[in-house]
Amino acid sequence: MADSPITKHERHLLWLLAAVQFTHTLDFMILMPLGPELIQRFGISAAGFGAMVSAYTLASAIMGLLGVLWLDRWDRKHAFLLLYVGFVAATISCGIAPSATWLLFSRTLAGACAGLMSAVVMAILADCVPAERRGRAIGTVMSSYGLSAVGGVPLGLSIAGQWGWRAPFWAISALAGVLWLLAWRILPRVDRHLATAREKGTSDGAPTLWAPGLALGWGLTFSVVFAGFLLIPYLSTFMVGNLGLRLTDLSWVYLCGGAATLFSSRWIGHLVDRHGPPRVLGTLLVATLCPFLLFTHLTPSPKAIVAAVFVLFMTLTSGRAIPTIALITSRVPPALRGRYLAVNMAASDGASGLAAWMSGLFLTTTPDGALVGFGHMGFLAVSVSLLALCILWLLGRSPVPQRAAHT
Incomplete structure (x- = not known):
């Protein structure tokens, strides 16, 4: 069963969804390597930049909670098109922002649309791809993260260097517009x-949606994402201010990290189908402890060494999302899947936003641009990853909700 091939129809669907996720992921990622320039141009602090990053994800979290009220009551295609057009408009607004306040508002609107849209994308994937092929399907769609880093972020930084920091947002909105069509x-x-809900009487679904076995999935997602985003928004600033890289070196480093995640995503998805999401996720949670501590305590080093540690960090950290999504989608009945994934996306985005904001509170920037306190964030990320491992164990001991298995 795990080795059954992906059909041609599924492949076309997956590449369309992957392209959509590419625009969403790139829109979120492009702000982080632009951090040093935006901090200087708008005169904001590390905490202010952290708030700009977290606004995107916290808005998405709020929209995810609101999505519980309606998301499974619509055709998923209609819901997707509505949210995606809002994302395009918000990204255009980012490109014309004349001030930090305007940019903050635009990022909030973009996050409100993009996060819920991503939940719809995953619901479409789960509805259209059988459980035995879902790990590879998720890996294909999640490879958009690596593609964003391989091609998107370096190209975006190149465009920013040529035409200014606004240009990447205009390029993303143009691509998203084509994909919308x-x-x-x-x-x-x-x-x-919709038919399943009517047949089985689960159109309301609130008692099942908030069952303890499903709620643990949200806790797992929150802790997995929170650990990574204590560090991720500040990697570029740390590499430039503490490790001695130049701004022009960031494109090369992100290219290496993105290339690794691009190839590892589908491989991890294959492992999920073969060995099961819990075993793969547990292994990745333990494996990430090393790069968390290694990167945050790295001293000024040659560019090749920094890139190698960055590759290890990004490959393992981003790979954890694949078994997490595969695990939780396998436990949710189809009639509840959209709303459940909306709340799960809220947990994910809330975790990333709160983590970025918390790190900004504890980190300080020296006059020469170095971050102080990043090593402490590494220890905190390790602690939260161990908490995620405990939640995974509890989730394995909780019953699978009725009608969720094999759907």
Whole structure:
């Protein structure tokens, strides 16, 4: 079963969803390597920049909670198109922002649309791809993260260097506009969950949605993401201010990290299908402890060494999302899947936003741009990862909700 091939129809669907996730991921990621320039241009502090990063994710978290009220009551295609057009408009607004306040508002609007849109994408994937192939399917869609770092972030930084920091946002909105038209034309109706809800009487679904076994999944997602985002928003600033890299070196370093995650995502997805999400996730949670401590305590080093540690960090950290999503989607009935994933996206985005904000409170920047206190954040990230491991163990001992298995 785990080795059954992905059909041609599924492959086309997955690449469309991966392209959509590429625009969403790149829109979020592009702000972080632009951090040193935005801090200088707008005169904001590390905490102010952390708030700008967290606004995107916290807005997404709030929208995810609101999505519980309606997300499974619509055809998923219609919900997706509505949210994606809002994302395009918000990204255009980022490109024309005349001030830090305007940019903060635009990032908030973009996050409100993008996070819930990502939940719809994962619900479409889970509805259209059988459970035995879902790990590889998620790995394919999640490879957009690596593609963003391989091509998107370096290209975006190159565009920013040529035409200014606004240009990457205009490029992202143009690409997203094209993808919106393609989705409108070729994405099929995805409304089987509506019929399932009527047949089985789960249209309300609130008692099952908030069952302890499902709520643990949200806690798992929160802790996995929180650990990584204590560090991720400040990696570029740390590499420039503490490790001695130049701004021009960031494109090369992100290219290496992105290339590694691009290839590792599908491999990890294959492992998930073969060995099961819990075993793969547990292994990755333990494996990330080393790069968390290694990177945050790294001293000024040659560019090749920094890139190697960065590759290890990004490959293992980003890979944890694949078994996490595969695990929680396998436990949710289809009629509840959209709303459950909306809350799960809220947990993910809330974790990343709160983590970025918390790190900003504890980190300080010296006059020469170095971060102080980053090593302490590394120890905190390790502690939260161990907490995630405990939640994974509890989740394995909780019963799978009725009608969730094999859906």
